[in-house]
Amino acid sequence: MVEWTDKERAAISDIFSKLDYDEVGQKCLSRCLIVYPWTQRYFGAFGNLYNAEAIMNNPLIAKHGTTVLRGLERALNNMDDIKNTYAELSVLHSEKLHVDPDNFKLLSDCLTIVIAAKMGTTFTPEYQASFQKFLSVVVSALGKQYH
């Protein structure tokens, strides 16, 4: 089981409390598709992803970004058992969506950077470390049911 210090829990909660899921979700997912264009392979049905501007204005991408953030909120609310909380999501990503689990890390890096841009230097090194620990547990849980 993952051990969380009080400081880590506080940092992660504080970060989430500052997030507008619609705004951050859209920014994070669109950034991932722009910075790592091969991730667009999973979004063939999402319409126009032709260039950065199209991606940033795509309403289906924005909506999906919100879905991703809501999924992360579930992990936040179950920090002591993220693995089991995400069991079904892991099966979904593996068996239905066929997402290469390496891509989870790319999206989590983009989310970290979007949050850094939003919070500025209040996103301290300690906050970054706590948040990235949270994201690495999430990423690991999402990859757990792959076989």
Add this chain to the structure above:
Amino acid sequence: MQTCAVRPSRHSTFTHSTSATGYNMLTKHEKELIAKIWDKMIPVASDIGAECLLRMMTTFPGTKTYFAHLDIRPGSPHLRSHGKKIVLAIAECSKDISSMMVTLAPLQTLHAYKLRIDPCNFKLLCHCILVTLAAHMGDEFDPVAHAAMDKYLSAFAAVLAEKYR
């Protein structure tokens, strides 16, 4: 917590064979954007460099093993002077990205034969550089700037590792 995998990352855009031409992946506009961003960092190189290093060592504690000979507490003069060296090297190289192989030759030798930092760590520092830039530039560090900068730093890291073996 991120550790260096034994296998090379499947998401390294640059391998030994392509790093020599890695900078060709940047458009003229991207090169100008990168040079402009780093130019702004030169006057605050110590601050920015120290922050990048501190973020890396806090988020990825394994990287501290390379700094056993320095005082790496927040605000330490060692951290600031070492951070400054790194930022200035990256900034200098960004002024003429096409000449990267020549500009970085001495640093290649240093890293390969003297420092021998496992190259998987370059990615960790590059990520923390991106986070630092985002924290200081806010919305100005938009996806296009992020993509360009990620490509540049990946190329820089790949060139740095060229002489390892």
